[in-house]
Amino acid sequence: MAFKCPVCKKQWNFSLQVARHIFGTGDKPHRAWVESEGESYADLLVQQATSPGNASYETVAKLVEKAQSKL
Amino acid sequence: MTTTKKAQEATAKKGQEMTTFGLAKEKLTVLNTHVHNIDGVAKVTGRATYSFDTKLPGMLYGKILRSPHAHARIKNIDASKALALHGVKAVVTGKDTLGIKQGIWRRYQELCDEQILPVEKVRYIGEPVAAVAAATEEIAEAALDLIEVDYEVLPGVFEPMEAMKKDAPTIHEGVERNINVTRHIEWGDVESGFEEADYIREDNFFCGGQAHMCMETRAAVSSYTPEGKLTIYHSNQSAYYMQALMAGVLGIREGDIRVIAKYVGGGFGGKFELDGAIFCTAILTMKLFRPVKIVYTREEDFIATKRRTPMHYWVRTGIKKDGTFCAREARVVSNGGAYTGMGATALYLTGFFHSFPYVWPAYRYDGYRVYTNTLPSTSMRGFGAPQAMWCSEQQLEWMATDLGLDPIEMRRKNGHYAGYEVPGQAYIASCGLDEALTKTKEWIKAKGKLPANRAIGYSAAGFMSGGIFNWFDTPYSFSSAVVTINQDGTVILHIGATEIGQGSNTTMAIIAAETLGVKVEDITVHSGDTDHCPADLGAWGSRQTLMTGNATKRACEDAKRQILEFAYAKMGLNIVYDLDIKDRWVHIVARPERGMPWEELCKIATRGKDGQRIIGRGFYTPHRKGMISPAYSYMMQAVEVEIDKETGHIDLIDSLTAHDCGTPINHLGLIGQLEGAFSMAAGYGYLEYMPYEDGKLMNPNLVDYKMIRATEMPETPIAEIDTYEPEGPYGAKEAGEGLTNPTAAAIGNAIFHALGIQMKECPVRPHMIVQALKEKEEKDKAAKGAKKGK
Numbered sequence: 001m002a003f004k005c006p007v008c009k010k011q012w013n014f015s016l017q018v019a020r021h022i023f024g025t026g027d028k029p030h031r032a033w034v035e036s037e038g039e040s041y042a043d044l045l046v047q048q049a050t051s052p053g054n055a056s057y058e059t060v061a062k063l064v065e066k067a068q069s070k071l
Numbered sequence: 072m073t074t075t076k077k078a079q080e081a082t083a084k085k086g087q088e089m090t091t092f093g094l095a096k097e098k099l100t101v102l103n104t105h106v107h108n109i110d111g112v113a114k115v116t117g118r119a120t121y122s123f124d125t126k127l128p129g130m131l132y133g134k135i136l137r138s139p140h141a142h143a144r145i146k147n148i149d150a151s152k153a154l155a156l157h158g159v160k161a162v163v164t165g166k167d168t169l170g171i172k173q174g175i176w177r178r179y180q181e182l183c184d185e186q187i188l189p190v191e192k193v194r195y196i197g198e199p200v201a202a203v204a205a206a207t208e209e210i211a212e213a214a215l216d217l218i219e220v221d222y223e224v225l226p227g228v229f230e231p232m233e234a235m236k237k238d239a240p241t242i243h244e245g246v247e248r249n250i251n252v253t254r255h256i257e258w259g260d261v262e263s264g265f266e267e268a269d270y271i272r273e274d275n276f277f278c279g280g281q282a283h284m285c286m287e288t289r290a291a292v293s294s295y296t297p298e299g300k301l302t303i304y305h306s307n308q309s310a311y312y313m314q315a316l317m318a319g320v321l322g323i324r325e326g327d328i329r330v331i332a333k334y335v336g337g338g339f340g341g342k343f344e345l346d347g348a349i350f351c352t353a354i355l356t357m358k359l360f361r362p363v364k365i366v367y368t369r370e371e372d373f374i375a376t377k378r379r380t381p382m383h384y385w386v387r388t389g390i391k392k393d394g395t396f397c398a399r400e401a402r403v404v405s406n407g408g409a410y411t412g413m414g415a416t417a418l419y420l421t422g423f424f425h426s427f428p429y430v431w432p433a434y435r436y437d438g439y440r441v442y443t444n445t446l447p448s449t450s451m452r453g454f455g456a457p458q459a460m461w462c463s464e465q466q467l468e469w470m471a472t473d474l475g476l477d478p479i480e481m482r483r484k485n486g487h488y489a490g491y492e493v494p495g496q497a498y499i500a501s502c503g504l505d506e507a508l509t510k511t512k513e514w515i516k517a518k519g520k521l522p523a524n525r526a527i528g529y530s531a532a533g534f535m536s537g538g539i540f541n542w543f544d545t546p547y548s549f550s551s552a553v554v555t556i557n558q559d560g561t562v563i564l565h566i567g568a569t570e571i572g573q574g575s576n577t578t579m580a581i582i583a584a585e586t587l588g589v590k591v592e593d594i595t596v597h598s599g600d601t602d603h604c605p606a607d608l609g610a611w612g613s614r615q616t617l618m619t620g621n622a623t624k625r626a627c628e629d630a631k632r633q634i635l636e637f638a639y640a641k642m643g644l645n646i647v648y649d650l651d652i653k654d655r656w657v658h659i660v661a662r663p664e665r666g667m668p669w670e671e672l673c674k675i676a677t678r679g680k681d682g683q684r685i686i687g688r689g690f691y692t693p694h695r696k697g698m699i700s701p702a703y704s705y706m707m708q709a710v711e712v713e714i715d716k717e718t719g720h721i722d723l724i725d726s727l728t729a730h731d732c733g734t735p736i737n738h739l740g741l742i743g744q745l746e747g748a749f750s751m752a753a754g755y756g757y758l759e760y761m762p763y764e765d766g767k768l769m770n771p772n773l774v775d776y777k778m779i780r781a782t783e784m785p786e787t788p789i790a791e792i793d794t795y796e797p798e799g800p801y802g803a804k805e806a807g808e809g810l811t812n813p814t815a816a817a818i819g820n821a822i823f824h825a826l827g828i829q830m831k832e833c834p835v836r837p838h839m840i841v842q843a844l845k846e847k848e849e850k851d852k853a854a855k856g857a858k859k860g861k
Contacts, residue, residue: 020255020257023253023255023437024253024255026253041247042247042248042250043237045248045250045253045439046235046236046248046250048402048437049235049250049402049404049437049439050232050235050404052273052385052387
């Protein structure tokens with residue numbers, strides 16, 4: 001299955017890759033989308049920067065998966 | 072070696088051989104010899120005039136008032152008492168400027184965040200607040216004490232981990248959690264890579280800052296005339312950058328600003344952004360119409376310029392039992408200090424070079440740069456790579472030791488090779504890593520058994536030969552050159568490159584002499600003057616030998632083609648004959664004895680062109696060369712170290728540098744560059760420490776800030792690894808910056824092999840060794856006890 005970025009509609013094979021793309025881009029529209037889903041972009045970013053593992057990416061990946069049906 | 076690797080290497084080698092065949096036919100006469108710096112005599116006799124030495128008629132002296140607070144709002148500045156002091160001509164503050172925020176990342180407005188002479192608030196101790204121009208330096212200094220600044224002191228934050236917390240003070244309005252920029256690199260399937268690994272290791276490291284420590288501190292003399300022309304003598308790494316950036320903050324045209332940087336006493340990555348000296352002298356001279364000079368004291372250079380970026384590194388690496396690399400993941404949080412500067416680039420490059428010089432099937436890097444109320448961090452020789460190698464090369468050494476593998480052979484097994492493509496990032500056309508590893512191994516073997524507490528450490532690295540990134544968003548080519556041939560055979564070369572003591576003018580003179588077939592003494596080089604030299608991005612990212620070198624070569628080829636047309640006509644040759652010039656002798660390639668003197672041809676050509684001199688033009692801008700650089704150099708650094716276990720004192724006993732710089736342009740220049748790089752990088756490894764307390768640097772002087780001294784330098788023999796880089800002029804690539812990358816890690820590895828302790832913080836200071844030994848002893852005792860208990 002392909003996963004699309006809810007903001008710019010770019011496509012990847014895994015939702016985790018879309019999450020990384022959202023963090024990597026980090027512009028206003030991508031930040032705003034994360035916020036609109038009820039998460040704090042800054043909190044997730046800081047969590048990712050300061051703790052091992054991929055918890056923040058996984059959180060966003062789940063949001064991406066949920067959003068696919070609406071795209 | 073895999074079949075793919077072999078095939079790729081063979082293809083790359085074939086390409087090189089074809090080029091080498093062409094080159095072999097063309098005998099080199101100047102290049103790859105020992106040439107003394109063409110400006111050496113001027114420098115050692117004191118004739119060379121640096122910005123520091125510049126004196127203009129009617130010149131005033133300036134001084135800068137600096138913030139004593141790490142974070143404060145400027146409520147009011149009262150300069151009336153200072154202005155009343157006899158000899159004071161002007162005081163300027165942020166209100167005298169256009170208030171434009173500037174930065175070198177012109178493509179991204181949000182990264183242009185620094186206002187030299189800020190209007191609203193200061194963000195680090197030492198930030199300029201006001202500047203004075205007076206008849207003498209002493210009066211200017213005295214006037215600083217008379218300026219009254221009313222501050223509202225704000226809470227500061229000094230560590231990136233603290234600055235990211237929810238309740239941390241906001242340093243730049245609108246920047247959430249003080250996160251300045253993030254950078255991400257990824258290729259391959261990292262999760263699967265780790266699943267395949269037999270051994271996974273995670274480590275946390277910290278790499279400190281480092282002062283650039285140029286012999287010439289920041290200095291500028293600016294002079295503005297009523298005709299609206301601004302001339303600036305400035306110690307910098309890129310006259311063109313300064314011209315363009317100053318035009319931006321002053322609101323005048325680039326062409327109305329002339330920047331002269333003829334002689335520069337070192338840069339090391341710290342002098343290609345605007346500084347207080349250039350900006351304040353310009354504001355003052357535009358107010359007074361008199362030249363103004365500002366020279367930073369050594370203390371100012373420490374507290375109010377920029378520094379190497381301190382980084383917190385987390386590294387997770389997975390390898391197989393046989394030493395095959397499977398996957399790596401790294402995360403960096405860097406202390407950005409108060410402003411962006413070149414820090415965003417350093418953040419990307421540290422992640423990129425952390426993968427070097429190895430083939431990682433899967434790699435992931437996440438970098439976060441965080442604002443703090445400390446001196447801004449930026450690029451410094453190595454551009455983020457020394458920090459990357461400190462972590463990478465030590466962790467790999469520990470892992471090889473844990474697995475009982477030969478660490479050199481493990482490096483060889485996974486090393487880059489000609490023909491390899493770093494996925495989505497870079498293509499490696501030439502690579503001397505394998506030979507560098509062999510030379511290092513031979514050197515270690517020859518050393519034999521070493522006394523107690525003494526060991527050899529080594530580290531590999533790779534580096535770029537010229538940065539591709541066009542953060543500056545310039546419409547000009549990256550490098551360009553103009554060569555003029557006089558009727559007497561002498562040659563004038565104009566390049567926009569900046570000679571910062573690294574010998575680039577000599578390098579270009581050699582390339583010009585080789586290409587035109589004349590001698591180095593025939594060439595006069597003009598550089599670092601925006602009125603007379605073509606635009607060039609300057610001296611950073613090891614770009615001048617390759618980029619300006621290519622531009623110079625092409626300009627000379629253009630001139631040579633023009634002048635040889637006259638030789639063909641004069642000699643009445645059959646069209647199938649090729650002509651060439653060597654040692655000022657214009658001749659038929661197949662019959663070298665048939666020809667004419669160069670000088671005679673120059674006269675004929677000038678007359679033939681109705682008195683016009685022959686002018687050749689060349690330029691270079693990389694295209695289709697990946698994300699980072701057109702070429703990469705490779706190196707190994709080995710260091711023999713002795714440690715006093717009682718005091719933790721480190722002695723550097725001996726070293727070996729094995730460096731692949733493509734075709735060496737100038738052996739003497741190469742040696743000088745490599746020795747200099749070793750000294751700076753070794754200092755980073757065990758001496759140069761920048762302690763801050765509440766945002767204040769505690770050792771801003773050369774007594775307390777320890778640098779390596781001549782007596783502490785070991786022998787630095789060099790093993791030249793000659794490869795041929797197809798993209799470089801005559802096959803050349805960088806030398807001098809790349810070697811800053813492996814040295815600190817080599818020292819760390821030597822400590823590990825001597826004492827069995829793993830040092831994770833750089834620089835390694837004596838008390839850290841004593842502490843680590845104590846902890847090791849306790850751990851060993853506990854292990855023994857447990858064994859007995861069993």
